[in-house]
Amino acid sequence: MKKLLLTGLCLLFLTSYAQAENFLAGAASRSIMPTKEMVNNSIHSNMTVRFDELGSPINSKALALTFGDKSIVLIALDISGVKNSHSDPMRKAIAASIGVNPDEIILSASHSHSTPFLEPMDGPHPYFDFVLQQSIEAAKEAWKSRRPARFGHDVIYVVGASFNTRVPMPDGGVKFTRDFREGLASGRPIDPRLNIIRFDDENGKPIAGWVRFATHPACVIFNTPISGEYPGYLTERLSKTVTDGAPVLFGYGASGDLNCIPMFGSESDSRNMGRQLADLAAPVFEQIQTKKPQRFLFGNRTVNLPLDPPPSIEKLEQEIEEINTFIKALDTNPELEWVMGINCKKEWPVKNKINHVKPLAEWAGLMKQALKSGRKFPSNWQSEITALIIDDMGLVFYPGEPLVELGFALSAQSPLEETLLIAMSNGANGYIGTDEDRLRGGYETYSSVRYSKLKEGTRPLPYALGAGECLIGNCLSLINELCGK
Numbered sequence: 001m002k003k004l005l006l007t008g009l010c011l012l013f014l015t016s017y018a019q020a021e022n023f024l025a026g027a028a029s030r031s032i033m034p035t036k037e038m039v040n041n042s043i044h045s046n047m048t049v050r051f052d053e054l055g056s057p058i059n060s061k062a063l064a065l066t067f068g069d070k071s072i073v074l075i076a077l078d079i080s081g082v083k084n085s086h087s088d089p090m091r092k093a094i095a096a097s098i099g100v101n102p103d104e105i106i107l108s109a110s111h112s113h114s115t116p117f118l119e120p121m122d123g124p125h126p127y128f129d130f131v132l133q134q135s136i137e138a139a140k141e142a143w144k145s146r147r148p149a150r151f152g153h154d155v156i157y158v159v160g161a162s163f164n165t166r167v168p169m170p171d172g173g174v175k176f177t178r179d180f181r182e183g184l185a186s187g188r189p190i191d192p193r194l195n196i197i198r199f200d201d202e203n204g205k206p207i208a209g210w211v212r213f214a215t216h217p218a219c220v221i222f223n224t225p226i227s228g229e230y231p232g233y234l235t236e237r238l239s240k241t242v243t244d245g246a247p248v249l250f251g252y253g254a255s256g257d258l259n260c261i262p263m264f265g266s267e268s269d270s271r272n273m274g275r276q277l278a279d280l281a282a283p284v285f286e287q288i289q290t291k292k293p294q295r296f297l298f299g300n301r302t303v304n305l306p307l308d309p310p311p312s313i314e315k316l317e318q319e320i321e322e323i324n325t326f327i328k329a330l331d332t333n334p335e336l337e338w339v340m341g342i343n344c345k346k347e348w349p350v351k352n353k354i355n356h357v358k359p360l361a362e363w364a365g366l367m368k369q370a371l372k373s374g375r376k377f378p379s380n381w382q383s384e385i386t387a388l389i390i391d392d393m394g395l396v397f398y399p400g401e402p403l404v405e406l407g408f409a410l411s412a413q414s415p416l417e418e419t420l421l422i423a424m425s426n427g428a429n430g431y432i433g434t435d436e437d438r439l440r441g442g443y444e445t446y447s448s449v450r451y452s453k454l455k456e457g458t459r460p461l462p463y464a465l466g467a468g469e470c471l472i473g474n475c476l477s478l479i480n481e482l483c484g485k
């Protein structure tokens with residue numbers, strides 16, 4: 001009797017163990033190419049899009065994963081970004097459509113610079129509505145098509161596709177270079193890793209792929225054909241060559257200071273880069289040995305990152321004066337580049353230079369008013385990070401753009417074999433760098449917050465010293481916590 005009971009218990013244990021290990025994956029894709037009527041180019045400032053030339057496809061791709069009783073749905077969007085005001089309603093609506101929690105949905109934008117912007121929610125937003133609808137359709141199909149799956153990953157190293165845009169200056173500042181030769185000559189780091197994940201069904205047929213590269217998809221600048229840029233070409237090609245049409249999702253790595261080669265190139269430069277990356281990735285994808293994962297963990301955490309205090313009224317007035325003087329001086333010298341430690345591209349038409357620097361003064365004016373009216377600014381800014389661990393691979397999704405050295409810091413300090421910081425996910429809180437990046441200032445770590453013009457829900461001030469370290473510390477402790485360490 002005792003023996004029988006024991007056998008019974010063992011069987012029960014084995015059954016629940018086998019159930020817990022059950023790993024399912026499903027994927028689907030929907031186009032998010034707008035009609036002409038949906039696009040409002042007036043919200044794009046310098047970056048308008050046009051319809052007279054075809055770029056790479058833009059899609060919303062969903063990957064639904066279930067392991068035992070845990071599920072997540074990753075939505076990869078070929079879009080420049082999903083702001084905080086867009087992310088929350090999207091996650092809620094997608095979650096409701098398949099019956100999971102909003103924190104089990106991860107929205108991950110490719111940051112392609114040739115895509116239409118999602119409109120502000122306080123006005124008409126036909127493109128946002130369309131993207132949401134297509135994402136819901138993709139998520140529903142991915143969820144329904146989940147089937148027993150296997151997982152594997154690999155990496156190759158690619159140089160010559162990216163450069164670091166922040167060139168240190170002798171005065172302690174930094175130049176934003178748009179010339180890859182200058183960026184490469186500076187010796188500043190790039191991230192050569194092209195990471196590839198493969199999900200197969202039980203017969204070894206691909207259900208989906210996921211590739212991550214760390215460099216801005218910003219080859220064609222200003223008036224561009226609508227395009228997913230290199231991530232669109234890369235994933236389209238891999239879907240054709242190695243996954244037999246199954247979706248390949250793109251993960252945008254920590255690359256706040258990295259750009260693809262060249263910047264200010266053409267659509268065909270972008271196409272060449274995406275297809276060449278695909279041709280390097282394809283044989284690696286084909287050789288990945290997939291297996292049933294033994295571990296699947298995920299969790300969210302809210303991190304509070306320190307902000308600078310607002311500048312003094314006196315400093316703001318100086319800045320406004322400096323910018324106005326610069327704009328006036330362009331009349332006589334259109335080749336001027338530098339203002340407030342920020343540089344325009346020398347060859348830009350005066351109109352583009354003004355569009356680039358005027359918001360910096362507008363922000364200073366708004367800040368002056370806000371301070372005079374007694375508005376208080378927070379000393380911290382909240383971001384939600386999400387970590388997903390499958391076997392020895394960790395992905396940490398962050399709502400903003402960490403500079404490359406933060407991505408390296410996470411990978412180097414993580415206890416997992418490979419840990420990748422994925423940018424522009426579940427919101428957009430802008431650039432964040434190391435203390436050295438912050439001290440040098442410049443566009444990413446100093447002036448870029450000004451383009452949001454103190455709008456509700458957007459980060460009002462630059463991150464303070466210590467913010468980058470605090471972010472990486474939180475990513476690591478979330479990983480350790482999930483791993484039970």
Ligand SMILES: [Zn+2]
Nearest residue numbers: 111216256401
């Ligand atoms: Zn960016």
